[in-house]
Every structure is written in C-alpha cells, then in structure tokens.
Amino acid sequence: DNTPVFNFDYYYPVIHRELRPLAASLGWIQVTPGEPYTMSVSMRASREGARGAFGVHNEDAGKGWDGALEEVLQAVPLTRQWTRYSRTFTPKYPFLFVLAGPDLVREEDVDVDVDAVQLEKGAQATAFIPRGGPRTDVAPTFFNPQAGLEIGIEPTATAGVFTLGEPAALRIKASNIAAKATSAEITFKVTDFADNVVKFPDVAFDVPAGAVVERRIPLPADWRGFYRVLAEFQVARGSDARLLRIAIVPPRTTAESVIGVNHAYPTKLLLELAKKAGVGWCRDWSLKWQHIEPERGKYRWDLSDPQIDRVVAAGMSSMAMIPFPSAEWNSTAPDLDALKARSEHYRKGGIGDGGELILRARWAWPPSDVNELRDFVRTTVDRYRGKVQVWEFLNESLFTDYSLPDDMGFTAKDYLGLLRAIVPAIRAANPDARIIGGPGAGTSSDYTLELVKAGVMDSVDILDVHDYPEMGKPERLIESMDKLQAAMRAHGGSKPVWMTEFSYFGTDDLPRMPFVPVPGLWSEPQLHSEREVADYTVRYCAIFLGRGGERIFLHSGCTGSANHPGTESCLFADGAVRKVFPAMSVFTDRMGPSPRFVADRTQGGFIFAFETGAHATLVLWDPDEKATVPIPSGATCEDIMGWRVRGSSVRLTGSPVYLIGRPGEAARILAACSEAPEEPPRDGRRGAGAAGGPASPPMLRQPPRTGR
Numbered sequence: 001d002n003t004p005v006f007n008f009d010y011y012y013p014v015i016h017r018e019l020r021p022l023a024a025s026l027g028w029i030q031v032t033p034g035e036p037y038t039m040s041v042s043m044r045a046s047r048e049g050a051r052g053a054f055g056v057h058n059e060d061a062g063k064g065w066d067g068a069l070e071e072v073l074q075a076v077p078l079t080r081q082w083t084r085y086s087r088t089f090t091p092k093y094p095f096l097f098v099l100a101g102p103d104l105v106r107e108e109d110v111d112v113d114v115d116a117v118q119l120e121k122g123a124q125a126t127a128f129i130p131r132g133g134p135r136t137d138v139a140p141t142f143f144n145p146q147a148g149l150e151i152g153i154e155p156t157a158t159a160g161v162f163t164l165g166e167p168a169a170l171r172i173k174a175s176n177i178a179a180k181a182t183s184a185e186i187t188f189k190v191t192d193f194a195d196n197v198v199k200f201p202d203v204a205f206d207v208p209a210g211a212v213v214e215r216r217i218p219l220p221a222d223w224r225g226f227y228r229v230l231a232e233f234q235v236a237r238g239s240d241a242r243l244l245r246i247a248i249v250p251p252r253t254t255a256e257s258v259i260g261v262n263h264a265y266p267t268k269l270l271l272e273l274a275k276k277a278g279v280g281w282c283r284d285w286s287l288k289w290q291h292i293e294p295e296r297g298k299y300r301w302d303l304s305d306p307q308i309d310r311v312v313a314a315g316m317s318s319m320a321m322i323p324f325p326s327a328e329w330n331s332t333a334p335d336l337d338a339l340k341a342r343s344e345h346y347r348k349g350g351i352g353d354g355g356e357l358i359l360r361a362r363w364a365w366p367p368s369d370v371n372e373l374r375d376f377v378r379t380t381v382d383r384y385r386g387k388v389q390v391w392e393f394l395n396e397s398l399f400t401d402y403s404l405p406d407d408m409g410f411t412a413k414d415y416l417g418l419l420r421a422i423v424p425a426i427r428a429a430n431p432d433a434r435i436i437g438g439p440g441a442g443t444s445s446d447y448t449l450e451l452v453k454a455g456v457m458d459s460v461d462i463l464d465v466h467d468y469p470e471m472g473k474p475e476r477l478i479e480s481m482d483k484l485q486a487a488m489r490a491h492g493g494s495k496p497v498w499m500t501e502f503s504y505f506g507t508d509d510l511p512r513m514p515f516v517p518v519p520g521l522w523s524e525p526q527l528h529s530e531r532e533v534a535d536y537t538v539r540y541c542a543i544f545l546g547r548g549g550e551r552i553f554l555h556s557g558c559t560g561s562a563n564h565p566g567t568e569s570c571l572f573a574d575g576a577v578r579k580v581f582p583a584m585s586v587f588t589d590r591m592g593p594s595p596r597f598v599a600d601r602t603q604g605g606f607i608f609a610f611e612t613g614a615h616a617t618l619v620l621w622d623p624d625e626k627a628t629v630p631i632p633s634g635a636t637c638e639d640i641m642g643w644r645v646r647g648s649s650v651r652l653t654g655s656p657v658y659l660i661g662r663p664g665e666a667a668r669i670l671a672a673c674s675e676a677p678e679e680p681p682r683d684g685r686r687g688a689g690a691a692g693g694p695a696s697p698p699m700l701r702q703p704p705r706t707g708r
Helices: 268-276 301-313 336-342 370-383 412-429 446-454 476-490 530-545 580-591 666-673
Strands: 005-008 014-017 037-045 051-059 069-077 083-089 095-102 112-121 149-155 161-163 169-176 182-192 203-207 212-218 225-235 238-249 259-262 279-284 317-322 388-393 434-437 462-467 497-502 549-555 596-601 606-611 616-621 628-630 636-639 649-651 657-661
Touching (some): 014 301, 037 051, 051 083, 203 212, 259 580, 301 317, 388 412, 412 434, 446 462, 462 476, 530 580, 580 657, 596 666, 606 666
Parallel strands (some): 259 279, 259 549, 388 434, 497 549
Antiparallel strands (some): 596 606, 606 616, 616 657, 628 649
C-alpha cells in the first residue's frame, strides 16, 4: 500500500488517502498580478489514461490567515509516451509556486513521471530550457542538448535523520544530457549545532555524455548531533545549491519517554521520525463529543479509531482528551446570534480550520444533561480501555473559549462540578486509568492556583498546565513551579504535573523576507535562532522535571506544507529537522523514561541532578557564562549534542551540558560540582569554554519529603 495517508485530530478528525500527491517547486516565485503567465511540463504514466494535473499555487504569502490564495490546476489524461502540456493563466496574487503530478480518480498502482517544468511570462509556451541554460538557438525539443548537467543530492536517510553506529551518507546523482562528457563538481560548506565550520571534502567525478552517474559520499563516522550542509555546484552554464539538514542521534532504547507531542504527527513516517527525537506520547484531540456522537446514541468511531490506533501501532502512548463539555444537541448555550451579541470575540468570526471558533462556540458551555456527558465519557473510555490509560478532561478551561469561558460567566465551581461528575465514569470504565485535570493554564496563573485551592487535586491523578514562554528565560519556571507545589501541598498534597502544551519557536531559515510576523499567528518565530530554541527547551525541561513535572508535550504535530514552514512544530522544518530535534533525542536518552529528581543548585549556575535507573544524570548551564565546575571523578561530561567534553572542568554557558555517572551517584556528583575546579579545561568540545574563576557559593535544594 503506497498511497500516502494524512491523518490529523483537529479540528474535524481527518483520515485522508492522498490521490493527488503533486510535486511542488521549493521557494516562492514573484509574479505580477494581472499579467499572463504560461506553465508547461512534460509528463507520462505507466498506464494509458491515468489522470495527471499541473498548475500553480498563487498566494499573497504575507497575508497569513486572510485566505488570499488560489490554486490554478489543469487535469489531463496521461499517456505512456512523454507528452508536453501547457496552460496560460493570470495570477491574482504576487507569489506562486508550481505543481505537477498524479491526480487519480481512484487508488491504483501507477507511476507518473514529471520533467522539464517551465514557467514563463507571456501567453504562449516556448521550448523548454533548463534553468541557467542558453536563451537563444534552442532546438525545438523537450531538452536542450546545449544545457548539459543536472545534479541532485540528498541524505540516504529519510529527512536526514541518522542513528549513531549506522552508515550515514549523501547520495549524489548527476545527469548529463549534453553531447560530450563533463565533470560534476560539488563544493560543501558545513556548520554544526554551534555554527562552527566543519571540514568536509569537496567532490568531483566525470559524467559521460548521455549518462546518469550516482555517487554515495559517506559522512564522517565521528559526526553526531546537528549539521547544516550547503552543497554548491555548477549546472547548465550556471550555479545551483542544495541545503541539507542532518541529525545524527542516539539509538532509542525504550519506547517510553518524558516527552510527548500535542496532536500526533499526521503521517506514519513523521511519527517514526518523532520517536527518534525521543517523543513517546501523543495528546489526542479526536474525541470531541459532537463529532463522535452527533446524535444521541449514534456513534462515529470511524473518526476516532484511526487516530488512536495509528499512535498505538507506532509503538507510542496515547493520552486522550475530551476537549469540550457539550455537543450541539446537548448544550446550555444560547444560539450563535445570542453569543455574538454578548461577545465581540464571537462577532469577529472564526479563525483557522474553516472558522472553527464559531463552529465550536456552543460546545464550550455545560451540557443540558450532565448524565449524558457522563454516559459519553464512560462509553468512550471503555472503548479504548486497552489502548489509552491517561485521560484528560477539557482543554484550557475558563481562560479561553475552548471550554467554560469565564467571559461568559463560568467559574472554577462550574469546572469542578463537571469534573466530579465524570471522574466516577472514567474510574468505572477503566480502574487503571490516570485522570488529568486543571485549566491547562500557566504553572502559577490565577486560574491554576484557584482550581488547586478549590480542591481539584482531590479528583485528579495529574495536574495539567500549559506554557508558551515566547522569549521568556526558562529559569523563570523555578519560582512559578515552586509556587504551584506550595499550593498543592497546602490543598490536598502534591501530585505529578504534566505540561500538555509547551514550545519555544524559532528558525534559522525564516519563512519569508523581509520577515514581519503575521498578526495573531502566535507560533511565528520569536527566539533568535534554532540553537537558542534548543538550549532553552532543554533547560526548561530539566527545570520542569526537577520541580514535580512528569511529562512535557511539545507543540505541535502541525508540520506545515510546501513553502509554508511549519512554525508550530519545533522539531521539523519543511520535512527536515531543526536543531532541537537532536537536542531532544540526547536529552530523552540521558534522562530515561522516569527520571527521579535528587537535588539542584540554582546559584552560580544551574545544576539539576536526577537518577534515571541506568545512570545518574546532571544537567548544567549558566546563562551568565561565569561559572566553571569540576568534572568529578567517575563522571563524564557531554554537551547538548552528546559530544564528550574533555578536561578536568567545564566552563558553563547558556547551552546545557550533562554529567553522567553510575546509578546512585547523582548526589555525590552534585556535591563534587560545588568544589573549586583544580584547573581550567584544556580540551573543550562544543559546550566547553575557557576557564573561569571558582563558582559562587552554591545553594543546594532537595525535593520535599512529601513530594509525589
């Protein structure tokens, strides 16, 4: 079964078998609206009459969610012989990219070849000329015999993600359609996670006339972490380049992990890649009451089963949520006109996903019959009893429009009333289930603390929080989590905390230039670089796990589309990986599935010490870049990418490093870090810096005896 399948759990559950997998040009092409342009392409199919399509995606790329876009596609019957197709169109908007490929009526085994794609200004197609080829005296054929060389280059592993210890290489393919032999010459410019230049040999080989030559270039055996590879070469009397992102990560030793993702990635391939980054959990949104039971007693499990089953089939854990408290047929909400009259928020209309704010407006209110909500929850939990062991009730209650919005008059009392009504239903359907509750607000927001003080901990096993720090430093989480833990201890006792939505956003390749953030699109890049995102994310996760956190879910499984980088996904960028990908892979490998917090030091740099079962792991950093700590005997030091840091001490920076020791030695290693280093580090890799003075007097903290 080679048909691409796209799944997603929000807004409406999507199970889409893609019968129109079109190839797209990368990068926006600027055009003049109102002027004629012509696209031409050569295509053929392995079956006579198979349908293909070609055309353009035309958009004002700076308008965000305003909907200023149009697809201009032409469907054509293909033959087994190469055939040239063309279409003239007039763009409405100033940017576009081209599309071509199969457009099948039904699933079938068929190959469709695409070649010689050309876009030109004017109302008539001219003979194809390869990019950079001569513009005069062109033979009237599909190919220009004067043009010569075309080169393709890609990693041998999907998305450029390799596993340490396995062969890693680049695949280069050169095609020479000229009448005489030529040479393929590729120059490489490589940088690592820290943007240090990495030497990599250039490549040159002969390509006979009319031949295709393939070469496999091994990557150095000692590479690990992240690499940005720019390959530059001469083709068709011009120059070209390919940017490749490479990640070389530790092998996974367990499916369980402290890291999850909010919304499962839409394809099997992306789920498998996410596992290599250490993602072990997916937060599912498909179980909306209105979608699953659109009429009383009539269930649409065909919508939710594929979403749950695909995560389980991937060897990951699913945490399922009942995101809304009511359905259209069982809601206390007034009609939409009344809601719009009460709130300017609703009068402005919906946003994203087809205006889903308006579509779900009435679901945010309490049900007219809570017994039917209880029945729906019990039926749902029972159905997935063998597949889902963690259940969350409602998303972002009170402070957003998802559920029980306080601007409509709802309070913590309303939330607790519904929660206490459905908890017995979950327990009855699955006695082993763990229940997550809370407003999904910030760790010490008024909404979170109010619910804790009102007694939410009596009903749940796990407290739910969310945080999008924007440009905020991770260390602010320490005070916030301490305040939350104090509130829990005073009102029912501490329980595990799960952060089911969290992310920093940033990219080294901005989605457009000049870059101006789209108003209202909160996931637009905010930090200065991918390295900063990776550093902040590791620091944040270490603090969270050291302050009573148990699982943290990255936002999100939204990966974007062609020429629309998925800024909501901190792991992926246009089908390749960002720097945080290998950082999370190393972090989850060193932390293990269930790290136990031992103690920390939060002055003179930050050190968080854990026992993981397999070993002791300490995470160290200093945003002020002043602290130097010794590398204690029996411990090894590694940077954020897993590189060994040599020497007897290490200068801490804002990029975390690890100290790894034998099981049971976390406390000893932490204590040894408080001693003045004997000498400055002599051989620092990646994370190590110049020697500094002794660290300022440390403050050590241990978990309270009444902890989790």
